[in-house]
Amino acid sequence: MTTEAQRPVPAPDDESAPFFDGAARGVLMLQRCRDCSAFHWPVCEVCTECLRDDLEWVEASGRGTVHTFGVMHRVYHPALAKDVPYNLAVVELDEGPRVSAAMVGVSNEKIRVGMPVQVAFEEMAPGVFAPKFKPR
Amino acid sequence: MAYSASFNPSGGGAIAGLGMTAMTRDYTKSASGLAAEAIRLAIEDAGLTKDDVDGLLINAGVTQGVSLGLQPTLGFRNLKLVNHMNAAGSTAGQMVQFASLAVQAGLATTVACVFADAPLRPGVSAGAAYGGAANRPRGMASLAPAYGFFGAANTMYALAARRHMALYGTTQDQLGAVAVSTRAWATMNPAAMQREPMTLEDYHNSRWIVEPFHLFDCTLVTNGAIAVIVTSAERARDLKQPPVYVIGMGQGHPGNPRRAGYENEVNTGAITARDTAFGMAGVGVGDVDVRELYDCYTYTTMVTLEDYGFCRKGEGGAFVADGRLGPGGSHPTNTGGGQLSGYYMWGMTPVSEAVIQTRGQGGERQVPQHDVVLVSTQGGILDHHATLILSPDPAAGTAKGSR
Numbered sequence A: 001m002t003t004e005a006q007r008p009v010p011a012p013d014d015e016s017a018p019f020f021d022g023a024a025r026g027v028l029m030l031q032r033c034r035d036c037s038a039f040h041w042p043v044c045e046v047c048t049e050c051l052r053d054d055l056e057w058v059e060a061s062g063r064g065t066v067h068t069f070g071v072m073h074r075v076y077h078p079a080l081a082k083d084v085p086y087n088l089a090v091v092e093l094d095e096g097p098r099v100s101a102a103m104v105g106v107s108n109e110k111i112r113v114g115m116p117v118q119v120a121f122e123e124m125a126p127g128v129f130a131p132k133f134k135p136r
Numbered sequence B: 001m002a003y004s005a006s007f008n009p010s011g012g013g014a015i016a017g018l019g020m021t022a023m024t025r026d027y028t029k030s031a032s033g034l035a036a037e038a039i040r041l042a043i044e045d046a047g048l049t050k051d052d053v054d055g056l057l058i059n060a061g062v063t064q065g066v067s068l069g070l071q072p073t074l075g076f077r078n079l080k081l082v083n084h085m086n087a088a089g090s091t092a093g094q095m096v097q098f099a100s101l102a103v104q105a106g107l108a109t110t111v112a113c114v115f116a117d118a119p120l121r122p123g124v125s126a127g128a129a130y131g132g133a134a135n136r137p138r139g140m141a142s143l144a145p146a147y148g149f150f151g152a153a154n155t156m157y158a159l160a161a162r163r164h165m166a167l168y169g170t171t172q173d174q175l176g177a178v179a180v181s182t183r184a185w186a187t188m189n190p191a192a193m194q195r196e197p198m199t200l201e202d203y204h205n206s207r208w209i210v211e212p213f214h215l216f217d218c219t220l221v222t223n224g225a226i227a228v229i230v231t232s233a234e235r236a237r238d239l240k241q242p243p244v245y246v247i248g249m250g251q252g253h254p255g256n257p258r259r260a261g262y263e264n265e266v267n268t269g270a271i272t273a274r275d276t277a278f279g280m281a282g283v284g285v286g287d288v289d290v291r292e293l294y295d296c297y298t299y300t301t302m303v304t305l306e307d308y309g310f311c312r313k314g315e316g317g318a319f320v321a322d323g324r325l326g327p328g329g330s331h332p333t334n335t336g337g338g339q340l341s342g343y344y345m346w347g348m349t350p351v352s353e354a355v356i357q358t359r360g361q362g363g364e365r366q367v368p369q370h371d372v373v374l375v376s377t378q379g380g381i382l383d384h385h386a387t388l389i390l391s392p393d394p395a396a397g398t399a400k401g402s403r
């Protein structure tokens, strides 16, 4: 008997807890620098724009545009064999940071650079949600 | 030009020796064993002995199979210069740069620079070696594998190419043209791993890896090692091989600014590195006879050509489409088959072929005019860039007239 390969799932830790707690409530959380107001993704210790370290978690709009995307055909992880071809996308959030994620609610052939999108959370493990994006 | 220091290129460094192991998908020995072989071959090539070497610069590949421990492993004693350098794929160019500066400053006289890696072992595929499926990150970093972001470099370069296609109308055929012209060179290089001729149809028929990349858009993971010996220009003249003078060098590191306002997918560090390197060399982009560009992917060649100014930003697709990069073309590029069809020794791929071409030892594939040879080494996802300008003539810049 073979054991089925386990799908990689998000694994929240202390640092990322505000993000994953927000995702579970259906809210996209981002860090913002209290000094220069720059938004950040993913979690950072210092602000890349001013080097200060006074960062707060705030609710983001969840809106953005597709900056670029690809369609994966190669099976790098055995648990994803039944998913190929699947899409991967980089979304530029209205707040500025670019997020690596995936698109839902649209076929791979219809994804376009510049497409306006809205966050859509998906439960990827019991109680663990992650942001994907759908056309808006 | 931005460059304005007092460095005298003709009094600088030169590459006096080149050593290459077999380039193979087979596991023959460890990265240290490969490094030893490449360094021994480079020393012999230069007509030197092991005791002449007083500097060692080390660049490990994806498996980190070599490190500072290489010095005692190879029995190098009483060296004047040692470092284990890491700026990803740009390291090879940087090793030659730092070695040239060191010999010019008198820190050392004879510096061996080596890259070695053996990622392919029995039971370990190229995808497993470079794909990252074995990692289990936590926190925000755990999101990428959950979305299926594997095959790190393949995926991120494919997404970069997609951005270029969307902004500038670059086509799949144009990416394919790079694969085809590079393969045409490889058919003439006995060291290349893929020497079967390739047509554009073959390119389109190769399987998708991650769209917009087919298999033939991607480099070939390779076991092997390459070493060069850097010494002073003056000393190189008395050694066995035709000297390869380092007449220009530069670096550019855009810093991975993945946020609004930056087009990091379609701009490389070559934009910064080129001004320093060409300014130092006293030559212009129009003087370049041969281009050896880091080509982990077809797209890398195209975007690098744009950033050195061989064509305008966004016009790389049309520029490469007519086959001008191939044998007999107006812009010979990656004349040994590059990383796409030759061998993937990170930055040592372009460095090694540039040494061969500058010496005039390319045999069937030798480019007749090789007074100015451009080398680009590229790391991360277009994050790090190091440029070398090589010449068989230490005064090539003076001869061409400063521009």
Ligand SMILES: [Zn+2]
Pocket: A033, A034, A035, A036, A037, A038, A047, A048, A049, A050, A051, A052
């Ligand atoms: Zn700030």
